[in-house]
Every structure is written in structure tokens, then in C-alpha cells.
Amino acid sequence: MGSSVLDRNCFILCIMLLLSAQSRSQEIVSRATYYKSSDGLGTSSGACGYGEYGRKVNDGRVTGVSKLYKNGSGCGACYRVKCKMPSCCSEDGTIVVVTDHAEGSHTPDFVLTANAYAEMARPNMDTKLLSCGIIGVEYRRIPCLYDANLLLKVHEISKYPAYLAVLLLFVPGSDDITAFQVWQEDSNNWRPMRRAYGAVYDISNPPLGVLTLRFQVTVSADYNYWVQLDNVLPSDWDAGLTYNTGISS
Incomplete structure (x- = not known):
């Protein structure tokens, strides 16, 4: 067979795992925003078809994407996203899993859950970061583990x-x-x-x-x-x- x-x-x-080790190391400049939900997690109705998995995987640190959706083959990809506001953003950023498609004339590359978006902030700066709405970020694809x-x-x-x-x-x-x-x-x-x-x-x-x-x-x-x-x-x-x-x- x-x-x-x-x-x-x-x-x-x-x-x-060997192929995963050759992760995309180049960081790409883009924009990100977030969508509001009562619990800060993802949605079970995402375009990838994951259902409840798409809401809670990675502790709800998930994202909708626009061009990175790639007609569905981008579903399940993992990215490290870091915001470019040194005054209130950490060096570590956040790691998110693609579970949805987000498209529109002014849609940033990433539409994160509120929990993932806030995780990019320095300690005690998450409220300030959440008030910014759309922000500049840099991202790279990393292996999902x-x-x-x-x-x-x-x-x-x-x-x-x-x-x-x-x-x-x-x-x-x-x-x-x-x-x-x-x-x-x-x-x-x-x-x-x-x-x-x-x-x-x-x-x-x-x-x-x-x-x-x-x-x-x-x-x-x-x-x-x-x-x-x-x-x-x-x-x-x-x-x-x-x-x-x-x-x-």
C-alpha cells in the first residue's frame, strides 16, 4: 500500500521534528488587533472548522488571520507575535495558533483573542495595551509543540x-x-x-x-x-x- x-x-x-527545527526565523512586520469575548478565549465557530478545540487550544491563545489563512492550509499554524511598543510591550510577545479567517479591507494580519493580545504587554501594562486597538507587530512562524x-x-x-x-x-x-x-x-x-x-x-x-x-x-x-x-x-x-x-x- x-x-x-x-x-x-x-x-x-x-x-x-527535524523539519520543525528549521523554523522560519525571519521576523515580519505587520499589524494586529483583537476581538472581544466574555472569557478572552477563541470562538467555536472559526473558519478552520475546529469547533471547541479552536476555542480552547493553547489555553485560548489563538488568532484569526487574513493572508496567512492560505485558503485553509494555514489553519493550525503557530506564530510568535510581538508588539512594537517598547514602553508597554514585553520582549517575549505571545504564541498563538491559527484557528480562524479574518478578512476585510482594513483587517490586520492577526486578530488575536484578548488574552493573547494582553499577553504581549509588560507587567501591569495590559490595560493600556488593550486600549490601543490596532498595533504594529512583528511575527515569525514557529513549530507547534x-x-x-x-x-x-x-x-x-x-x-x-x-x-x-x-x-x-x-x-x-x-x-x-x-x-x-x-x-x-x-x-x-x-x-x-x-x-x-x-x-x-x-x-x-x-x-x-x-x-x-x-x-x-x-x-x-x-x-x-x-x-x-x-x-x-x-x-x-x-x-x-x-x-x-x-x-x-
Whole structure:
């Protein structure tokens, strides 16, 4: 079943972490603002399709992005964002996870949660920083690191057995997920899945039985590789459930 596919979990993890170590070190100048919520966390209705995960991952330090959304392949990316106001901003900035799309004629690159935005401030300066609204920032992409295994979620829009939609949670590294496929045992080939929206991939009339899937990781315009998830979904998979891939993040 695809002899060129990287299908040994330990080997996969080593490669992902090695690639992640080559994180984007160049800091880019941009702008950021924040959206208000009663608890300072994210939203469960973000464009990436993460649901409640998109609200609480990374302790709610998440962001909507504009051009960095990249038609959904930017979902799940991690960035270190630092504001450029030395009088009230810390050197450390904040680390955020992309969970939403934020677009408009005057939209900054980042629309952070209030908690993440305030975290960029020096001690006791968060109120002053929050009063600024839109601020200048510099950012760089960094590897995502989680104390959790990579999970495959069957999205709530799935309808067993005729329609399957999936997405990945706790994706490590600093590269993009750009394709998904499911193995069709009876025809001995990989069937492509469609990017439905955000981080969600779907397929009508998926194979019956236990399912093996794989996803493509794009490192650069010239290099990508596949990660295979053998027998990751049971024959009676159910909408809304998450399944452990066994790959550590």
C-alpha cells in the first residue's frame, strides 16, 4: 500500500521534528488587533472548522488571520507575535495558533483573542495595551509543540456511512497540511479527499470497513511528503468523535 509512504510512526515523528527545527526565523512586520469575548478565549465557530478545540487550544491563545489563512492550509499554524511598543510591550510577545479567517479591507494580519493580545504587554501594562486597538507587530512562524498525541477528528457534519469529513488536531511542526487521501482496498488505490473548508477534508461514499488515511505535509514549493495513518478509523466511525493516531506531538 504505497511503499514510498512514511508509515512508521517513530520515523515519521523524527522527520517532522527535524523539519520543525528549521523554523522560519525571519521576523515580519505587520499589524494586529483583537476581538472581544466574555472569557478572552477563541470562538467555536472559526473558519478552520475546529469547533471547541479552536476555542480552547493553547489555553485560548489563538488568532484569526487574513493572508496567512492560505485558503485553509494555514489553519493550525503557530506564530510568535510581538508588539512594537517598547514602553508597554514585553520582549517575549505571545504564541498563538491559527484557528480562524479574518478578512476585510482594513483587517490586520492577526486578530488575536484578548488574552493573547494582553499577553504581549509588560507587567501591569495590559490595560493600556488593550486600549490601543490596532498595533504594529512583528511575527515569525514557529513549530507547534503539544503535550498530546496527534488526533484525527471525524467532523460533526459527517453522515455515516455515506459521507466522511475529517481534520487533524494537535498537529506538530511548522509545515502545512495540504492534502488528504483514503485507501480504497478493493481497487488498490488512494482516493483523494476534497478540502471542504479550513482544515476539514471530506469524501462522499468512503470505503467501508476499517479505514487507512494519509495526509500530505508541504515543507516548501519543492518538497512534500506523506504521513500514513494505518487503520486509524474503525468500521463504525462516528461523527464528532476523535481517534488517536498514536503519533506524539
